Amino acid sequence: MTPTARWLARRLALSVLVVVGAATVAFGALQIVPGDPVHVMMGGAAPSPEVYQQTRHELGYDRPLPVRYGRFLGQLLRGDLGRSYQLHRPVAEVIGSQLWPTVQLALAAFGLAFVAAAALAVATAGRRSGWRRLSSAAELVMISTPGFWVGVLLLTAFSFRLQLFPVAGGDSLEGIVLPAVTLALGLIGVFAQVMREGLERALEQPFVLSARARGTGETAVRLRHALRHALIPMVTLAGWIVGTLLGGAVLVETIFSREGLGRITATAIAGRDLPLVTGVAVVAATIFTLLNIAVDLLYRVIDPRMKEVIR
């Protein structure tokens, strides 16, 4: 086996441990949650003793803890995450059907933030001007502003006052504009800072000097030669980016009444729909461990010297 294959095998084995660990923590949390799960499932209605016992049996709560844990793990291996209390559908099916709207929203927000931040960085890197100070101040404001407030403000201005965009829902192109902008604003500040630092470092490299010596214009130097190098640190941010998008989706989808994983998570938590909450946790843990492996793998490809650092 090549060193990379061995490294990958080790990381994948470790990630299985992590996901099982996360699932175990989630399972344990379910056990210590106050309140009877049968009552939660019944939605507050007082069931007759027979119905109560039957539901308890169907949920498997009449069996000892180790048996339930074993069954839970067995189901998990087969991709079965249990049934949602509130929606009365398999959790895996619910998550699968809600994934796409959230991915759409996240991609739109990422694209928007990326383009805006790249433009900001290219325009202000290495230039000590009023513009740069203004953009730094704007970045601070963007980092310090809660995304849900921005969302509400945008909703007030563009949907209620100007009536340019739909107030709620909407699978159309217009419906995704305000949510994507809201989600993107939280990213632009950080993106712009990282890209500008990368650009300033890249602009001092010999290849920039040689490009300038060939008579390449300043904007072309920045866009075609330097920006590419400034993007490498963004790879490190991948985990943070996906995390911010996913966490932000919970708020943004709630504000704009959009379908998606975030909104489902918020309602599941508010309604104590624990199988769905556990399912989201397990899926999120899987996504993040895989993402981390992908990032480290990418680094090994981009920069072979990293093999020494990332074991």
Next chain:
Amino acid sequence: MRRIGPGVAISALLVALVGLAAIWPGLLARADPNAVEPVDALLGPSGAHWFGTDQLGRDVYSRVVHGARVSLFIGVGATAIALLLGCLVGMLAAACGRLVDEILMQITDVLLSFPGLLLSLLVVAVLGPSSTNAAIAIGLSSAPGFARLVRGEALVIRQAGYVRTAVTFGAGRARVHLRHVLPNAFAPLLVLALLSVGAAVIAGSSLSFLGLGPRVPTAEWGSMLAQGKDFLTISWAMAVFPGLAITVTVIAINIVGRDLQRRFEGRHPGGTF
């Protein structure tokens, strides 16, 4: 010593003002934040009600001032929990040998890669909604960052001359880490703590915005905003001012934090000579 700039001075003043509002809200706002006056519902800003009134006719200015207490409680409480837990885990990892270090840092890395808001949402799902639980949830989700920093600082400081001298004089492992390493790691920790108060205030108001914070009728910026969202067609004031309070508070905290960060930079206690 660097001079204190006007922006930093104003920010420090604002932080102090929010602190005052949290400790003694009656000093800044006379009106009862929970006094219901249905006749005056959903008014815009005026001389009598600076920030207008909400759907029950409660004074929004007074509620914003009184809301500072819960927001700061969650912000400071969460940071204190994160600091404590982070110090504990970080110092254990640094002091207890390779195996413990490897295990603790693996767990820390996994938690660090998980989105913070999602993690605190999950913790609230287990503990149930309240402001104390929100502080615990946010504290737990930001502890990994502190643990990483403490461990890193401890490993550097341990190489310093004065620590080696202490070891030479027969100080045990626990004594070295508690008496010599931890106190010297405090400056960078304090900066991270201050910056994390700002982030925790936002996280706390996010949780209450989603209805997972303190119970009604407690005045809290996030839940006020959530209520204001339902009356946007009639009154903009209800949703604008609580959000402004969060933003201004967090910007002020971040400006003061960044200024402190710049002051501590380059004065590292871990430097050997």
